[in-house]
Amino acid sequence: MAMPRAADDFDVVVARLDVSPDEVRALQACLSASERQRAGRFFFQRHRRRFIVARARLRGLLGARLGIAPAAVELAYGANGKPALAPHVADDSLHFSVSHCGDVALFAFSPSSGIGVDVEALRPIRSADAIAAHFFSPRERKAYAALAARDKPLGFLRCWTRKEALVKGIGDGLSMPIDQLDAGRAPGWRVHSFFPLPGFIAAVACHSG
DSSP: OOOOSBBBEEEEEEOOOOOOOOHHHHHHHHHSSHHHHHHHHHHHHHHHHHHHHHHHHHHHHHHHTSOOOGGGGGEEOOOOOEEEEEEOOTTTTEEEEEEEETEEEEEESSSSOOEEEEEEEOOOTTHHHHHHHHOOHHHHHHHTTTTTTGGHHHHHHHHHHHHHHHHHHGGGGOOOOOOOTTTTTTTTTTEEEOOSSSTEEEEEEEEEO
């Protein structure tokens, strides 16, 4: 399921990861040998299923944009395991970001600019106030503190997903402490909040420079 385009320079796709065992087996065929080995190391079946489906969906979406088969997509991995297109891939201007929460995954793509995406389930966060105090910017902390108690759970997750999307978009280029990074005032970046499915909130950050 594709989200409506927020701009011509990026798009977001949302996918369910709770598919049938037969579909999991079919999707596993497009994974690389190392990905299948990684999947086999998950202790819980649901975690193995989510990894297989998310990685196969990513390969399918990248393959469609690159004009190649999903199994032919070559991925490289950073120190934190974040996937990226291998350096020698012809269309190395394609940027993407992945986030998943439970059985929901989001994939964001930009043909030429840095991009990041984050998704969270709508739920109360017990340590939200402490997290906000340590990781929100001064302006974000002020806006969060001004919310009514009933609005704080959504307000916290909205700010948190926006910051996470921005951090993922900036990637290794992030040189400042996260509490100095304001998702609403990051030069050169646009951050959009949205609800991809009932019960979930998400954000996508796209570089506009």
